[in-house]
Amino acid sequence: MTQLVWFRNDLRVSDHSALTETCQGHDSEVKAIFLWTPEQWQQHDYGLARQYSIRSALVTLARDLAQLGIPLTILHAKTWMSGVDQLIGFARTHKVSQLAFHREFGWDEVQRDQYAINQTREAGMETWIGEDRVGFDPATLLTRQGEMYRVFTPFKKRWLSQHAETPLAAPLPVPSPTGPEVSELPDIPEVNWPGSAELPLNEHEAHDHLSEFSKTMPDYKTLRDLPATEGTSRLSAALASGAISLRQCMHSAFSHPNVDSAGVQTWLSELIWREFYHYLLYWRPEIARHKPFYPRWDAFPWQQDETALHRWQQGQTGVPIVDAGMRQLVQTGWMHNRVRMIVAMYLVKLLKIDWRQGERWFAQQLLDIDLASNNGGWQWCASTGVDAAPYFRIFNPYTQSERFDPQGSYIRRWVPELASVPAAAIHKPTQQLAQHMGYSQPLVDYKRARAETLAFFKKL
Ligand SMILES: Cc1cc2nc3c(=O)[nH]c(=O)nc-3n(C[C@H](O)[C@H](O)[C@H](O)COP(=O)(O)OP(=O)(O)OC[C@H]3O[C@@H](n4cnc5c(N)ncnc54)[C@H](O)[C@@H]3O)c2cc1C
Incomplete structure (x- = not known):
């Protein structure tokens, strides 16, 4: 047998x-x-x-x-x-x-x-x-009313109390060999992806990477929002393909000598966000079919602007932090989380392009594409989802850029046209400077676009 x-x-x-x-x-x-x-x-x-x-x-x-x-x-x-x-x-x-x-x-x-x-x-x-895929059976983690959680903070509390009661099992070791080594390996199709990965993709790389990352895990809270710094684990692709398991990541946090530090606790929180979105997918599998969590937002008058969409996809919007992120995505199959939020808000709330277009582009480009987290991230930014950003929260990409990439190092890496521009001018180059450097002019005026979006949302 x-x-x-x-x-x-x-x-x-x-x-x-x-x-x-x-x-x-x-x-x-x-x-x-x-x-x-x-x-x-x-x-x-x-x-x-x-x-x-x-x-x-x-x-x-x-x-x-x-x-x-x-x-x-x-x-x-x-x-x-x-x-x-x-x-x-x-x-x-x-x-x-x-x-x-x-x-x-x-x-x-x-x-x-x-x-x-x-x-x-x-x-x-x-x-x-x-x-x-998840730590606990989603059917067992319910609100007092016996319903799925729609708000992250109480979900996280419940998740952690469940873990305190019945901790996740320790990760299993590799099983012992069941027979002599197999000499023939399967043919696995080549994939001609033109990008260049900067993430661990297989099981061995993922474990090496996790043990490196655990050295800086206590600093995660301060470093995680700085896209020019390698302050996050970059384990998302390995988690998506299962080259590393959630339990292995959780175990490394819970058994960390500095488990009570803000950094380790924040990293745990991010893993629990992943849980939150997976539980949502369990309870509402129709979100896999491109439905907003709250259908009322379907009435938003999204713009059909192929040119703007194309310029966003190619990193030619004229907003340096947005373009840096979009180019990092296409070239490496990954984008820093802070920048994912900035580019997503820019597409949805300033270009007024349907969030599903952004969700699709991310799915096509990401090494770490994960339906639950991608959908959750997009619906959060578009304010159409569960525990999402309120509709009036619209990131100003220029101030985000000044705050999280103060020296402009991230922008300089991904937007070489601006490599020689000093920090003071790089976040929002003047029309003249952009022209001089061969860089795009902004697609939209931030203040006007923001006011229009707010007016649309208020009507809804
Ligand atoms: C618009 C948008 C789309 C996104 N699409 C995806 C996606 O397709 N796949 C994906 O794995 N993540 C997605 N995220 C979440 C997040 O950006 C990435 O998980 C994170 O950038 C991966 O980098 P890291 O492994 O260094 O994360 P770390 O900061 O080290 O976090 C550790 C792990 O926790 C999980 N995680 C962290 N942040 C989140 C989050 N906000 N939501 C859900 N899980 C999280 C990931 O599995 C991640 O690998 C998206 C976020 C946004 C705003």
Whole structure:
């Protein structure tokens, strides 16, 4: 008999409960499978960056599994549903008795998994399903009224009290080998993403990076808003593909010698924001279908301005901090969180372009694209979401730039046209200076655009 582990967004061998469950206590052969589904990813707006990130984690996973005596098979399918049919065919051929995987949230993910469960049952196999994306089952973390949380702070309190009562299990070690090393590795498609990643993408890199980051974790609160500084963990792509687990990150914070420092506590808080958005996706999977959390905001008269959208995407808006962020995104598949908020507010509240256009562009460009966090981030900035920024909160990109990139170092790195401009002039170059440096003129006037948006929101 054979046991099969289905890898999805959990591309690692340590702290992998489905793998551990499959390897321990069974004498049967263990195999692993992954569905390579570029068309399905495209339907979700996931671009080459995300495929590149998956590929990078998969290459390492295949090697690590081979050392454990477990062959990884890559099945190529157009969609998840046809992939499940192939997976069941594979399972029948190899006389699989149990299929193990981790649960995922999201509209299509839930349909896929229900189909897989039904097909597995029909084929006479068992299924084993574990929790991996989040710390606690979302169905167990409810308000006193028995409802989902819509506000972050009480959610965080509840999450932490749950953790105090029943701490997250310590991360699992890598299972012992189940047989001799497998010599043949699967062919994993090349992905020609033109960017250059500055993030850890596979399991080994992610762990090295986490132990480096834990040295500065106590300073996270002061450093995290400065885009020119490497003050954040940059683990988002590894968390999205599952090259590192949430439990491993949480464990490194909770067991940190300075766990009570503001820095470590703030980092924990950010991980809990990730939980918050994943729980929302669990309770309201329709947000995966581009619906605002509060439908009243659908009436906002979004502008159809292809030129402005294109200039925003390419980092040619004439606002240096916005352009720096958008260029960092395209070139490296990642953008600093503070700058994500600035560019998102700029698109939605100053260009008045539908937040879903921004959500889609981010999905196409990010290595760390994660439906729940991306949607949560966009709906927060657009004020259409749960516990979002109030509608009248509109970031002034120029003052944000002065505050968080005071020397202009971040701008200089990503907007080389302005490399020689001194700090005092770099945040808002004059018309003459921009012309002289070959830099774009601003797409909109901040004050006028802000006033128009406020007027629209007030009408709603
Ligand atoms: C418009 C917008 C879109 C975003 N899209 C994504 C996305 O697709 N994928 C993604 O992982 N994050 C997204 N974020 C959240 C955040 O910007 C990134 O998680 C963070 O910049 C990743 O860098 P880091 O790993 O160094 O984070 P750190 O600051 O080191 O935080 C550690 C981890 O906590 C989680 N996290 C941190 N901040 C947030 C947050 N505000 N919301 C949810 N999770 C958070 C991430 O998993 C991150 O890796 C988005 C934010 C905004 C404003």
